[in-house]
Amino acid sequence: MPPSCGDWLSVLQRHLRPPLFKPEGTERLRRLARGLPGDLLTVLELRLGNSGGPIDLAFRLTGPEEALRIADVLPASQARRFLSAWAEPDTALSSIHSAWVEFDLDRELREVPSPVVCAKLTSDAPLPWLTGTLFPAMHGKPLTPAQERIVRLCHESLPSSAYVLYAFSLLSRGADTLRLEIFGLSPTTILAYLDRVAPTAVSWVKGPAALFQGVERVHLSLDIGEEILPRIGIEGSFSRLPNWEPGWRKLFGRLIDQGLCRPEERDAALAWRGSDTFWTAPAAWPVEAIGPVGFCFRKLSHVKVVCRPDRRLEAKLYLMLGYLP
Amino acid sequence: MTGEFQRLMADLRRHPDLLQDLGEIGDLDRAVRWAHERGYKVEAEELRELLASHRELSDDELEQAAGGDWGDGTTPPPPGSGG
Numbered sequence: 001m002p003p004s005c006g007d008w009l010s011v012l013q014r015h016l017r018p019p020l021f022k023p024e025g026t027e028r029l030r031r032l033a034r035g036l037p038g039d040l041l042t043v044l045e046l047r048l049g050n051s052g053g054p055i056d057l058a059f060r061l062t063g064p065e066e067a068l069r070i071a072d073v074l075p076a077s078q079a080r081r082f083l084s085a086w087a088e089p090d091t092a093l094s095s096i097h098s099a100w101v102e103f104d105l106d107r108e109l110r111e112v113p114s115p116v117v118c119a120k121l122t123s124d125a126p127l128p129w130l131t132g133t134l135f136p137a138m139h140g141k142p143l144t145p146a147q148e149r150i151v152r153l154c155h156e157s158l159p160s161s162a163y164v165l166y167a168f169s170l171l172s173r174g175a176d177t178l179r180l181e182i183f184g185l186s187p188t189t190i191l192a193y194l195d196r197v198a199p200t201a202v203s204w205v206k207g208p209a210a211l212f213q214g215v216e217r218v219h220l221s222l223d224i225g226e227e228i229l230p231r232i233g234i235e236g237s238f239s240r241l242p243n244w245e246p247g248w249r250k251l252f253g254r255l256i257d258q259g260l261c262r263p264e265e266r267d268a269a270l271a272w273r274g275s276d277t278f279w280t281a282p283a284a285w286p287v288e289a290i291g292p293v294g295f296c297f298r299k300l301s302h303v304k305v306v307c308r309p310d311r312r313l314e315a316k317l318y319l320m321l322g323y324l325p
Numbered sequence: 326m327t328g329e330f331q332r333l334m335a336d337l338r339r340h341p342d343l344l345q346d347l348g349e350i351g352d353l354d355r356a357v358r359w360a361h362e363r364g365y366k367v368e369a370e371e372l373r374e375l376l377a378s379h380r381e382l383s384d385d386e387l388e389q390a391a392g393g394d395w396g397d398g399t400t401p402p403p404p405g406s407g408g
Contacts, residue, residue: 041391239388240388241384241387241388243384244384273387274381274382274387275381275382275387277378277379277380278375278378279344279348279378279379282337282338282341282344283338285338287334287338291326291374292334292374292375292378293374293375293377293378294378295378295382297382297386297387297390299387299388299390299391320391322390322391324382324386324390
């Protein structure tokens with residue numbers, strides 16, 4: 001029996017502690033993770049500022065075999081149908097580079113829930129394929145005329161430096177909502193871009209966008225219903241680890257200044273780096289499954305600020321973990 | 326894993342002192358001797374694998390650890406799908 005994600009969380013137990021991890025959220029995470037694969041790149045999503053609350057769980061799927069393994073544990077759902085369709089050889093979905101599934105843990109679960117699904121695109125993914133093939137496959141139905149018009153507007157308004165990196169269906173949240181996540185914009189060009197696609201958002205995104213000044217990798221996410229919804233996400237990260245990249249600390253410092261993150265949360269986030277082995281966690285290491293070999297690594301992924309015109313900003317932290325043989 | 330190695334692993338999990346003793350031996354030949362002297366007739370190759378994981382990943386290894394989705398050894402941050 002291969003290790004489950006829950007096995008790796010047991011290996012990491014000594015790192016799952018306050019201020020980032022609270023017992024209730026961690027226990028719920030572990031219960032779900034026990035039934036999910038342990039050999040996939042994994043990301044935990046945590047809320048900053050007033051730590052606590054749910055910890056969501058996401059996995060990267062790099063191909064059909066991984067897609068089918070996740071599909072097998074899902075309830076009957078559009079997410080399951082999409083992953084199974086992606087796994088078929090030589091179809092219009094075969095050009096998907098990789099996909100992510102995210103399990104929301106904002107409520108007590110009796111079984112594995114249907115996840116949010118997200119496809120990673122190449123920079124040259126054609127717009128007609130996005131609107132006519134990918135989104136309908138993820139969403140289980142064609143786009144509405146308004147959604148198609150907005151996706152086209154968002155795509156055609158991109159500056160040459162930017163492209164759609166991820167496409168989501170948020171169907172599992174009970175909403176007929178799509179999400180585009182755009183890579184290659186800066187805090188300044190985000191505003192110019194929004195001025196073209198969602199001009200009313202510029203006034204309430206301007207402040208949060210400035211938090212990401214100097215950040216190496218910035219993502220902008222837009223939720224699309226019958227209009228661009230008043231909820232815009234900005235994410236930031238650096239390719240290097242925090243001990244080599246001072247920009248991480250500066251970014252967290254700006255979040256702290258805005259009351260979005262506490263200093264002890266910053267310190268814990270910057271310290272999410274390293275590896276465990278049989279030697280550091282002998283009792284929890286899944287020896288029966290894989291022997292005493294390999295490394296369970298952890299590293300900081302990125303932070304996100306969610307902007308809404310009528311609500312306080314919200315900051316989230318994304319922590320990566322995985323197994324290296 | 327041979328039965329003998331399984332027995333050694335079980336004892337290493339139960340007894341931190343034993344694990345620490347073995348961890349302080351850097352050399353494979355000495356580790357094999359150490360095991361045999363304690364009654365574990367394990368193969369050298371099994372101990373080699375065990376000793377190879379007795380280290381931390383380097384920063385370079387950590388930076389490469391997510392698989393290189395961008396073809397340059399780095400990977401884009403995963404999507405932030407939080408609601």
